[in-house]
Amino acid sequence: MRLAVTLAATGATALLAGCQSQPQDAAAGSREAQRTFHSAEAGVTLTYPATLERIDGNADTQAIQGYFDNGSWKLDASAPGEALITLALPGSDAITTGLWRLGISRDPEAVRQCQRPPANAQRESSPSTLDGHAVVVFTQNDAGMNHFREVESYRSVIAATCYAIDLIVEGSNGKVYDPPRQAPFSREAAHQALREINAGLRLDG
Numbered sequence: 297m298r299l300a301v302t303l304a305a306t307g308a309t310a311l312l313a314g315c316q317s318q319p320q321d322a323a324a325g326s327r328e329a330q331r332t333f334h335s336a337e338a339g340v341t342l343t344y345p346a347t348l349e350r351i352d353g354n355a356d357t358q359a360i361q362g363y364f365d366n367g368s369w370k371l372d373a374s375a376p377g378e379a380l381i382t383l384a385l386p387g388s389d390a391i392t393t394g395l396w397r398l399g400i401s402r403d404p405e406a407v408r409q410c411q412r413p414p415a416n417a418q419r420e421s422s423p424s425t426l427d428g429h430a431v432v433v434f435t436q437n438d439a440g441m442n443h444f445r446e447v448e449s450y451r452s453v454i455a456a457t458c459y460a461i462d463l464i465v466e467g468s469n470g471k472v473y474d475p476p477r478q479a480p481f482s483r484e485a486a487h488q489a490l491r492e493i494n495a496g497l498r499l500d501g
Contacts, residue, residue: 330496333381338400339457339500340380344493348396352382369399370460371436371449372414377401377458385489387480392467394486396493401458410458411451429454442469446483448491454499461497463490 329346369377377399385394401407413419413434420433431452438445445466452459465486470477481489 335380338378338380339455340398340400340459341498341500342381342398342493343496344383347386348383348493349386349388350381351384351395352379352397369401370397370458371447371462371464373399373406375401375403375406375409377403377406377460383493385481385486389480390468391470391477392465392479392481392483392486394481394490395462395464395466396490397462397464398497399460399462401460402456403458407453407456407458410453410460413449417449424450442472443467444469446487448487450494452499459499461494463487465490 330343331346331348331350333342333344333350334340369379378401379397379399381398383396388394401410411430411432413432414436417434417436420435422433424431424433429452431450433448433450435446435448437447443466445464447465448463450459450461465483467479470479
């Protein structure tokens with residue numbers, strides 16, 4: 297199944313190409329090396345560029361040692377769930393990090409609240425679908441002590457399962473460092489690259 301959202305491929309391709317590491321797990325005939333995450337129990341298959349760094353389960357990874365908590369199965373989780381996979385854009389650092397995160401829950405309360413945006417979120421007015429299933433899309437921003445976080449979230453309920461996808465761009469103000477530090481990529485390019493990852497997602501419910 298394919299997440300039916302608009303993909304800004306141009307900026308994403310430029311960002312990933314500029315930060316490529318040595319390709320691994322290349323499929324025969326493919327232009328770019330790919331990796332695949334699959335969970336039969338969760339009904340999830342994700343094919344993604346090998347340039348992305350899988351960081352879930354690794355609390356020592358620099359990309360998730362940020363001002364905000366990224367360890368839950370979804371943003372603002374209040375019910376139990378399972379974090380399946382978290383990917384970081386290549387080059388992510390303390391100044392700007394791009395994270396793509398997928399989690400699920402079959403907890404009845406989590407499913408009931410699945411498509412309800414947090415109080416401080418802005419819901420997208422345009423309808424979106426996930427292979428015929430309604431997807432609620434919302435955004436929210438947070439900031440504090442020279443840190444920022446910008447999130448674009450997707451929520452869908454399929455076969456009594458809440459699927460939560462969070463696209464997170466976060467970091468700190470490089471100007472407060474001595475000497476000042478430059479971001480590895482712009483926030484706009486990070487958002488574009490994270491949206492492109494959605495194209496490799498398949499959900500079986």
